[in-house]
Amino acid sequence: MNKSKIRINTIFTVPALTAFVLIIAVFSYQNCNADVSLPALFKNNAVLQRGIKVPVWGTADPGERVTVSIKSQKATTVADTEGNWMVWLNPMDAGGPFDMKVSGNNEITVTNILIGDVWLCSGQSNMQWPVNLSMNASQEIQEADYPEIRLFTVSNKVADKPEKNVRGRWVVSAKNTVGSFSAVGYFFGRELYKELKVPIGLIHSSWGGTPIEVWTSREILESNSSFRQFITRWDRALENYNKARERYEQRLLEWETEAETARQAGEPVPPRPGAPAALQNFQQQPSCLFNGMIAPLIPYAIKGVIWYQGESNAGEARKYQKLFPAMIQDWRNRWGQGDFPFLFVQLANFMKEQTRPSEGGWAELREAQLLTFLSVPGTGMAVTIDIGDANDIHPKNKQEVGRRLALAALGVAYDKKIIYSGPIYDTMTIEGNKIRLRFKHTGSGLVSKDGEKLKGFAIAGEDRKFVWANAQIDGNTVFVWSDEIPDPVAVRYGWANNPVCNLYNKEGLPASPFRTDTK
The missing domain is CATH 1.20.5 (Single alpha-helices involved in coiled-coils or other helix-helix interfaces)
Structure with missing residues (x-):
């Protein structure tokens, strides 16, 4: 048994x-044997950039042979000692849909890929503002079925070091997907699609209420003494917080012993020590959004960038004037695609209208943006001084913002022979008691939008005390004068947080605010 x-x-x-x-x-x-994997950008419904070499990357076993194939081409590489790999696809024409296969120890098939133009949409809340909260939202959403426009939203992520991946997914533009997407990004992409008839991919990576320094790499902030203070200030706050946290944790251990002793003795338990105040607004940490929401996108091939930011830097125009061009160049250097087009929105009119000539933090920030447009090659600026909202920092007319950015793209990125900007101040001459202003981007000619006399001009003598001025169009120039100022030296236009101004070109684009006495 x-x-x-x-x-x-x-x-x-x-x-x-x-x-x-x-x-x-x-x-x-x-x-x-780790599976071959791809970052979130290389998933179903993606758009790959046409006309240039396209990098595709991911992870695998160290030494693993990885092959990527799409259309008629195939590229093979070997993962490095840390398991990272990258291949480069040869330039492709617009088209699709296609499948892309990535094979190593396993095989991945990415479906419904289009080849077209990819634009990164970044900035703060006016870029983040969704279609479903914009003007005519219901109608726009109902008409959003564009199978060849693809949308990717990067989830908000703070990081103290550059990340390698983002959370997000590509979706096809449709009535059930577009509502939560960036309105400026979507309307921009839609205008381009209608004009170019090629697939458009929009990568939206923005966070409301954020200053420019959080979107700028630490290396750039450390490279200039005027920028370095942002890092120093934050690092000091973080160090103080960490010290307070350590003291709290030590005191908490002591309290637990004291509390247990009191309980056993039947005595009142002493008050629990309070935790230190949390370090607020981690999304304000220098470089944290560059690390978490921009660096992981590099070097995904793109056509260019659209940018809507600056409200959080109003009052810091001098800093912005240096940092904005530096950030643009840094992004371009890191992408390694040369000076790709970088288009941005000049701050809209906002707050109470000013009844007399005066200074304004928003006016100075607009000037910093204007100077960037004038000094940095390959940039375009959408002037929105006429479509803001005095009572709302988030104006609802995002359609016109997108349209003006698209015009800038057609002129700057696609070399279309169009008028894509309103009048931009160029030079001045003093002629007796008048100042003659000359402009670029006058298009078919200068006009007063409403047919009334020109508004928004102020003039000053040597004392720099500005008064409202008369202004008259003379061909592609404007004469400015005031009987109060017999010897004028400087003119300002639209120089206020919310100016009343009406100089346009005949193409219907507003002149940028400016001053001739830039400091």
Whole structure:
């Protein structure tokens, strides 16, 4: 009887042991052979940039051979010692949909890929503002079925070091997907699609209420003494917080001992020590959004960038004037695509209208943006001084913002022979008691939008005390004068947080605010 039991146990134990060994072997194999993987950008419904070499990257086992194939081309590489790999696809024409296969120890098939133009949409809340909260939202959403426009929203992420991936997914533009997407980004992309008839990919990466320094790499902030203060200030706050946290944790341990002693003695438990105030607004940390929401996108091939930001830097125009061009150049350098087009929105009119000439933080920030447009090659600026809202920092007319950015794109990025900007101040000459202003981007000619006399001009003598001025169009120039100022030296236009101004070109684009006495 005992032998039978032993025999029966042996009969059933051998296959069980074999299965166990196989399970262990498979488990060990899986742990030793990591699957080839792709970052979120290379997933179903993606758009790849046409006309230039396209990098595709991911992770695998160190030394693993990885092959990427799409259309008629194939590229192979070997993962490095850390498991990272990258291949470069040759330039492709617009088209699709296509499948892309990535194979190593396993195989991934990415479906419904289009080849077209990819634009990164970044900035703060006016870029983040969604379609479903914009003007005519219901109608816009109902008409949003564009199978060749693809949308990717980067999830908000703060990081103290550059990340390698983002959370997000590509979706096809449709009535059930577009509502939560960036309105400026969507309307911009829609205008381009209607004009170019090629697939458009929009990568939206923005966060409301954020200053420019959080979108700028730490290397750039550390490279200039005037920028370095942002890092120093934050690092000091973080150091103080960490010290306070350590003191709190030590005091908490002591309190737990004291509390237990009191309980055992039947005495009142002493008050629990309070935690230190949390370090607020981690999204204000220098470089944190560059690290978490821009760096992981590099070097995904793009056509260019649209940018809507600056409200959080109003009052810091001098800093912005230096940092904005530096950030643009840094992004371009890191992408390695040369001076790709970088288009941005000049701050809209906002707050109470000013009844007399005066200074304004928003006016100075607009000037910093204007100077960037004038000094940095490959940039375009959408002037929005006429479509803001005095009572709302988030004006709802995002359609016109997108349209003006698209005009800038057609002129700057696509070399279309169009008028894509309103009048931009160029030079001045003093002629007796008048100042003559000359402009670029006058298009078919200068006009007063409403047919009334020109508004928004102020003039001053040597004392720089500005008064409202008369202004008259003379060809592609404007004469400015005031009987109060017999010897004028400087003119300002639209120089207020919310100016009343009406100089346009005949193409219907507003002149940028400016001053001739830039400091």
